[in-house]
Amino acid sequence: xxxxxxxxxxxxxxxxxxxxxxxxxxxxxxxxxxxxxxxxxxxxxxxxxxxxxxxxxxxxxxxxxxxxxxxxxxxxxxxxxxxxxxxxxxxxxxxxxxxxxxxxxxxxxxxxxxxxxxxxxxxxxxxxxxxxxxxxxxxxxxxxxxxxxxxxxxxxxxxxxxxxxxxxxxxxxxxxxxxxxxxxxxxxxxxxxxxxxxxxxxxxxxxxxxxxxxxxxxxxxxxxxxxxxxxxxxxxxxxxxxxxxxxxxxxxxxxxxxxxxxxxxxxxxxxxxxxxxxxxxxxxxxxxxxxxxxxxxxxxxxxxxxxxxxxxxxxxxxxxxxxxxxxxxxxxxxxxxxxxxxxxxxxxxxxxxxxxxxxxxxxxxxxxxxxxxxxxxxxxxxxxxxxxxxxxxxxxxxxxxxxxxxxxxxxxxxxxxxxxxxxxxxxxxxxxxxxxxxxxxxxxxxxxxxxxxxxxxxxxxxxxxxxxxxxxxxxxxxxxxxxxxxxxxxxxxxxxxxxxxxxxxxxxxxxxxxxxxxxxxxxxxxxxxxxxxxxxxxxxxxxxxxxxxxxxxxxxxxxxxxxxxxxxxxxxxxxxxxxxxxxxxxxxxxxxxxxxxxxxxxxxxxxxxxxxxxxxxxxxxxxxxxxxxxxxxxxxxxxxxxx
Numbered sequence: 001x002x003x004x005x006x007x008x009x010x011x012x013x014x015x016x017x018x019x020x021x022x023x024x025x026x027x028x029x030x031x032x033x034x035x036x037x038x039x040x041x042x043x044x045x046x047x048x049x050x051x052x053x054x055x056x057x058x059x060x061x062x063x064x065x066x067x068x069x070x071x072x073x074x075x076x077x078x079x080x081x082x083x084x085x086x087x088x089x090x091x092x093x094x095x096x097x098x099x100x101x102x103x104x105x106x107x108x109x110x111x112x113x114x115x116x117x118x119x120x121x122x123x124x125x126x127x128x129x130x131x132x133x134x135x136x137x138x139x140x141x142x143x144x145x146x147x148x149x150x151x152x153x154x155x156x157x158x159x160x161x162x163x164x165x166x167x168x169x170x171x172x173x174x175x176x177x178x179x180x181x182x183x184x185x186x187x188x189x190x191x192x193x194x195x196x197x198x199x200x201x202x203x204x205x206x207x208x209x210x211x212x213x214x215x216x217x218x219x220x221x222x223x224x225x226x227x228x229x230x231x232x233x234x235x236x237x238x239x240x241x242x243x244x245x246x247x248x249x250x251x252x253x254x255x256x257x258x259x260x261x262x263x264x265x266x267x268x269x270x271x272x273x274x275x276x277x278x279x280x281x282x283x284x285x286x287x288x289x290x291x292x293x294x295x296x297x298x299x300x301x302x303x304x305x306x307x308x309x310x311x312x313x314x315x316x317x318x319x320x321x322x323x324x325x326x327x328x329x330x331x332x333x334x335x336x337x338x339x340x341x342x343x344x345x346x347x348x349x350x351x352x353x354x355x356x357x358x359x360x361x362x363x364x365x366x367x368x369x370x371x372x373x374x375x376x377x378x379x380x381x382x383x384x385x386x387x388x389x390x391x392x393x394x395x396x397x398x399x400x401x402x403x404x405x406x407x408x409x410x411x412x413x414x415x416x417x418x419x420x421x422x423x424x425x426x427x428x429x430x431x432x433x434x435x436x437x438x439x440x441x442x443x444x445x446x447x448x449x450x451x452x453x454x455x456x457x458x459x460x461x462x463x464x465x466x467x468x469x470x471x472x473x474x475x476x477x478x479x480x481x482x483x484x485x486x487x488x489x490x491x492x493x494x495x496x497x498x499x500x501x502x503x504x505x506x507x508x509x510x511x512x513x514x515x516x517x518x519x520x521x522x523x524x525x526x527x528x529x530x531x532x533x534x535x536x537x538x539x540x541x542x543x544x545x546x547x548x549x550x551x552x553x554x555x556x557x558x559x560x561x562x563x564x565x566x567x568x569x570x571x572x573x574x575x576x577x578x579x580x581x582x583x584x585x586x587x588x589x590x591x592x593x594x595x596x597x598x599x600x601x602x603x604x605x606x607x608x609x610x611x612x613x614x615x616x617x618x619x620x621x622x623x624x625x626x627x628x629x630x631x632x633x634x635x636x637x638x639x640x641x642x643x
Contacts, residue, residue, distance in 0.1 A: 010051055011154045017045035017053045018152065021073050022081040028108060029091040054152045061252040062122035067111045074109070075100050075129055075144035076152050102131075103138030117142075126249050151253055158226070158254070159246055165233070166226040169259070171219045172212040174316055174343040176304040179209055183216035186283075189297065191221060196279030201290050204301030205482055207261060208340040210285035213301070218257040218281065226250075230262040230286075233270035240270050244277050251280030262286035264479060303485075304339060306332045306416060312339050316346035320359060327360040333412035334455070334488035335367045336529055341486070345370050368456055371487030378480050379458040382492070386447040392566045392593060393441060393556065400554045401445055404432055405452045407551075408531050431525035431549065433496075434535045436556030439594025442535040445556070446492045449531065456489040462496055466517070473517045481524045488530050493521075496534040522549040558592055567593045571600035577613035582642075585616075589623060589638045599626050616642045 020041040027033040046053070052060065059069050077084040078100055089098040091108070106112040115121050117137065123129050128148050132141045144152075147159045158166065175183070190197045202210045215225040234240045247258060258280070260271055266288040274282060275296055290296055304312060309332040314321040321328065337345065345366050352362035372381070391398065407414075407430055415421030421428055434442040443459075450457035465476040484491055525532040526549055534550075547553065559567060565587035572578055589596070600614075602622035607614040620642045627634045 010049075013045065013048045013050070014053050014154045017042070017049060018055070018076075019081075020045040021055070022077040022084045025070065025074055025077055026081075026084045026087045029087040032087075054154055054156075057253075058128070058148070058151070062126050062128065064122055065111070065113065065116070067109055067113055068116050068121070068123055070109045071100075071105050071116060071142070072123065072128060072144065072148070072152075074105065075142055076149055079144065079149060080153065099141035099143075101139055101141060105142070106138070125245075127245060147249075147253075156253060159250055162243075162246055162250060165228050165243075166258075167228075169211050169215045169225045169227050171215050172340060172343070174312055174339045175212050175216060176209070176308050176312060176339045178302075178304075178308070179213050179339065180216060182299055182301075183213045184220065186213065186217040186299070187220035190217070190281055197281045199275045199278070199296045200283045201296050201298040202283055202285045202301045203287065203289070203298055204285075204303075205287060205485075206301050206303045206338050207263065207285060208338040209303060210261070210283070210301055211259060212338070212340055214257060214259040214283045214285075217283075221257075221281075223255045223257050223281065225259060226256050227259045227261060230260050230265060230268065230271050233260070233268075233274075235270065237273075240273050244274065248278060248280050251278075257281035257283065259283045259285060262288070303336055306412065309337065309342065312342045313346070316343050317349065320350075320353075324360060324363060327363050329412055330409075331363060331367050334530065335371060336485045336488070337367070337370070341370060364454060367488070368454075371489070372456065374483035375456075375458055375480075375487050375489060378483055379460045379491075382443075382447060382450075382457045382459055384447060384451045384457060386444055386451055388448055388452070390570060391441060391445060391448050392559065392563050392570060393445075394563070397554055397556065400552060401449065404430060404531065404552055404554075405449055408449075408453050429526045429528040430531045430551050431522065431528075432531070432533045432552040432554065433547075433550045434533055434554050434556060436537070437558055437592060438537055439592035440556035440558060441593050442556050443492065443494065444593070445554070446490060446533050446535075449533075450490040453490065453531070455530070456487060457492060458484070458487075458489050459492045459494050462493055474520045477517075477521055477524060481528055485529060490530060491528070491532040493532070493534045496536045518546060522546055525549075561587045564589070564591075564596065567596050568600075571597055572604075572614065576604060577607070579613040579615050581614070581616060581619070585641050586619065588640075589634070591626070595626055595630070599623050602626070 020038070023033055024035075024038040024042050027035040027038045055069065055073060058064060058072070064072065074084075074088070078088055078098075079085070088100070102117050106114070117124055117129075117131060119125055124131065127145055130143045130145060131137075132143070135141075150157065186200055189200075202213060204210070211225070211227060214227075218225040234243050250256060251258065258274075258278070260274060260283070262271065262285060264287075267284065267286050267290050271284060271286070272290070275284065275290060284290060284296075285301075289298075310328055313328055313331065317324070348366045348370075349359070349362045352366065353359050357365075375381075388398075391401075393401075411428075411430075415428055434445060436442055447457055460480055465473060465480070467473045467476065480491070525534075565583050568581075568583045568586045572581075589599075591599070599619060599622045602625060603614050603618040606618045606621060612618075620639060623634060623639065
């Protein structure tokens with residue numbers, strides 16, 4: 001018998017029992033029903049139940065007495081059964097509908113007790129019934145909560161008041177081995193500990209991994225998982241108290257476990273209140289520690305390592321993975337994905353392959369686009385396109401840049417296959433400093449490296465990251481690097497002079513924290529799996545003590561006449577119309593590559609407006625405009641013989 005048929009059978013027998021129970025209650029208020037026969041019908045319906053009925057599940061979950069059980073059924077019956085509603089109203093001497101009141105229930109039902117409607121008892125503690133305020137306790141109408149009414153009828157859906165806040169998560173189709181073992185550990189601790197279940201803190205930066213672990217833990221105990229963002233939790237004390245009551249009720253009815261995703265934020269008062277008061281299965285995914293009075297079990301959560309990511313990719317791609325050995329090695333070396341992201345990305349790869357894209361290219365491009373979303377919010381993605389031919393530098397600088405690209409490409413082979421990563425686990429990232437005057441090609445070199453490695457390039461403006469508030473700069477940098485770990489992007493921290501400087505003498509707390517900020521940035525650059533580049537116009541501003549933490553330092557010199565001539569020759573695309581350009585004379589202009597490209601572009605617009613090819617006169621006019629912008633007048637020697 002499948003699950004759907006089983007549920008249909010249970011729903012039918014539950015309805016039969018409910019009708020019998022309503023008939024049993026009706027026998028107390030009218031002579032039209034034989035009481036003994038009604039009790040026999042209840043017993044027959046109970047015997048037909050293969051699983052506990054909805055009302056009996058409520059009794060077991062919330063510890064209802066027999067009087068509370070009948071009172072709840074009576075409140076449900078006057079809304080669901082017209083005959084019971086008429087009998088109840090008739091007993092009160094009314095022809096119209098009469099509300100259930102506690103005073104009449106005390107007189108009409110068996111084993112009554114006054115405490116049934118106190119807040120300490122389950123009917124009101126768990127809000128199974130609502131008591132209309134403003135009247136005497138015995139005369140106030142009682143109404144069954146809508147969620148409970150539906151539950152008794154056999155409809156078990158999440159409370160509408162919680163639906164906007166909670167999202168269901170299914171059991172993951174793919175999960176890392178160490179995370180699966182952790183899920184088993186958590187489920188065992190809940191099962192052995194019994195109620196109240198100990199809350200669990202999942203400490204780490206793998207948010208989707210936390211959901212996988214939580215969903216797998218809940219599934220092992222026959223529960224579903226619901227997730228709430230910490231920022232969506234109610235702010236006021238009264239509202240969070242109401243949320244706690246409603247959630248614990250849902251945890252028993254569904255049944256379900258709750259995962260609170262704190263994201264980048266530290267756990268606030270609402271999260272602390274949940275940990276302190278929720279006795280149902282509860283997990284908190286937070287990087288920051290939870291300093292609470294109540295004991296909480298903390299498990300470190302880490303993303304799958306390279307070997308595990310390779311296994312997950314093979315499982316997600318199936319048989320097609322056999323042809324992707326080298327491509328998979330490149331992916332796991334460059335991108336750090338959770339199991340859920342890998343499963344989703346594998347589906348996109350299959351779609352691209354079905355559309356005609358080569359499998360290795362589909363795999364790489366999917367990984368690049370998958371990791372972009374977080375970093376796009378924090379940094380500027382620079383379009384790629386520059387190649388080695390666009391870069392005009394002395395051979396020693398070109399060789400250094402090619403060495404950077406080679407290390408980025410072969411990192412997996414050296415660190416993992418050859419064992420260097422096991423010998424020294426620190427400083428495995430590739431951190432580089434590009435120094436030189438503005439316009440000498442530092443950003444262009446970063447673009448070339450990104451193109452060479454087929455990666456995205458993101459520029460981070462350090463002036464927007466650095467904060468005057470102590471500790472905020474580190475938080476901003478951490479947010480950037482954490483987002484970049486997924487994307488494997490090349491990070492360009494442009495104009496690092498905003499942060500770097502000679503290590504200041506510590507005269508006050510601000511000096512001390514300024515040094516901490518620099519150390520933190522370099523530490524994260526060393527640990528970053530990808531390539532991180534700093535640019536500065538003044539290498540001398542960097543403290544020598546910090547330089548040892550940089551893998552490469554490449555100085556971009558001001559180009560001499562020979563290099564400037566080469567830059568001028570590359571400044572015009574082959575399809576651009578030119579006439580009688582003298583690159584030797586142009587090279588006398590004492591400007592770096594950035595200024596040369598600006599002049600060439602401005603001259604092209606001047607020529608286009610005249611429907612003419614670019615000539616030396618256009619370049620002379622554009623050169624004067626550039627010089628005015630830079631507040632550096634052109635000398636006669638630089639422009640002699642241009643026109």
